[in-house]
Amino acid sequence: MKLKTTQVKLTLYISIFFVLLYNVTFFKKVLSVYNLTLINILFITSLSIVLVCVINILINIFRSKIYFKHLIVILFLVSSILSYVMDNFGVVVDQTMLLNVESSDYQEMLDLFHVRPILYFLLLGVLPSVLIYKIQILHNSAKVEFLSRIKSIGSSLIIAILLIFSFSKFYASFFREHKPIRYYTNPTHFIFAAGKYVSSLLMNPITSIAKVGTDAVIPTDDVDRELIILVVGETARSDRFSLNGYSKETNPLLKKEEIVSFPNVLSCGTSTAVSVPCMFSKFGRDNYSDEKAKSHENLLDILTHTKEVNVLWRDNNSDSKGVAVRGHYEDYKSPTLNTSCDVECRDEGMLVGLKEYIKSKPTGDIFIVLHQMGNHGPAYYKRYPKEFEKFKPTCQTNALEKCTNEEIGNTYDNAILYTDYFLTQVIKLLKEHSNKFETAMVYVSDHGESLGENGIYLHGLPYFMAPIEQIKVPLIMWFGGELREDMDFNLLKQRKSNNYSHDNIFHTMLGLMEVEVSEYNEKLDILHGVSEHSE
DSSP states (O other), X not given: OOOEEEHHHHHHHHHHHHHHHSOHHHHHHHHHHSOOOHHHHHHHHHHHHHHHHHHHHHHHHHXXXXXHHHHHHHHHHHHHHHHHXXXXXXXXXXXXXXXXXXXXXXXXXXXXXXXXXHHHIIIIIIHHHHHHHHSEEEOOOHHHHHHHHHHHHHHHHHHHHHHHHHTHHHHXXXXXXXXXXXXXXXXXXXXXXXXXXXXXXXXXXXXXXXXXXXXXXXOTTOOSOEEEEEEEESSOOGGGOGGGTOSSOOOTTGGGSOEXXXXXXXXXXXXXXXXXXXXXXXXXXXXXXXXXHHHBOOHHHHHHHTTSEEEEEEESSSOOTTTTTTSOEEEOSSTTTOSOBSSSBOGGGGGTTHHHHHHTOOSSEEEEEEEOOTTOSSOGGGSSOGGGOOSOSOOOSSOGGGSOHHHHHHHHHHHHHHHHHHHHHHHHHHHTTTTTSEEEEEEEESOOOEESGGGOXXXXXXXXXXXXXXXXXXXXXXXXXXXXXXXXXXHHHHHTTSOEETHHHHHHHHHHTTOBOTTOOGGGOTTBTTBGGGO
């Protein structure tokens, strides 16, 4: 016998269904704040009803006789994936996360999939969708349907308002002091985030690129050639570097080099899609937006404006996130260019052929960016060759819920160990050219990573609620040859514990490359007053 019901009743049933099965993480967060006293139980019950009302209102606003079932199926399918991500990683899906998804490649997406997300998708996405299509919806006249919609929205609004006023002290505290918890409501927060994301694309289309730093020049008295390599790390945490005091020896090779490691550096964002374009832009974190980054030239453009700097971007990550779209870009994510590939292409493959590239540039300075795969999760075990598996036991799966935090941490640390090796290979290359160039390597990660602290994994939480593990990143500098000799290295070491951020990268690179340009701010140049370049 086929089930029959009206749209308004089905919408209410679906709203209740969403609250009961798709908001596990939300209620876990609520219960972590409110103990199960009688008054708190009543408040949590009211919170559940208010959420049902909000979902009911949203669906009623958008429902239609023509596409109602299609709308609900989309919500089920999307919400099943959202539930998996939030339940297993503590990740919030907001406007920035949607930007991350849009800018990710298929390999990054595959790293997130295994048996558990498929089960979520089948049980919470496909199964209820099939049931929805089996239900026969009884349709009334347009007038009756309109009035029923208004009644449903109105009654939901009244019930929600009455409950909020009844527990006004609780709700005032909840919205003021526990604002991050509401980011876990499913699918309401996603609907709001998707709306903001789509509206930003439609309301602010990028039609032109604003010129930046067109007055950039290399001083005529700068007769030495610079060879600077900026290594952009991926998902590396400052506190997992033994150079910064970590108990495990994750930097056995770098500690033998004359480097300076800065332990107190904050990222611009909690994702690659935000942090990478941000650190190359003239806008600091407080003034940064995706729209500004896409509509303005960046550091690479300024260097190109000098007409005396050869700029190269090599990428073993998904891409440059728009930074190198107007420059010389090489994709090392596949064996087409990268000759060092096994289960995946290795970061060290980006060094192959660099000697030839440098030799092919007989004049001008050289600025090279190497964008690592680094510690990209959750498949940390893929991020390093087997010979770097020093810390055991490890987590040999992308299903982090199957591993202990110790196993996850060990695997993550092995990837740091490989980055340690990679950076020393970069330094080795620079040493070989220090007789002809003023050489330097700067390494900075785009963002950090949660490894199970407080039940949170991966990265991408909204900045205001992100734990320190996701925003505190390593910054390492090495200087060779004449550049090292012209530097007050002791003064730089005294500065290493100062508080810095990605805001400093743009200006420090301009100073290091000795570029004179109006966009340069010496106060944000870490090397100002330390190196003759920055005087």
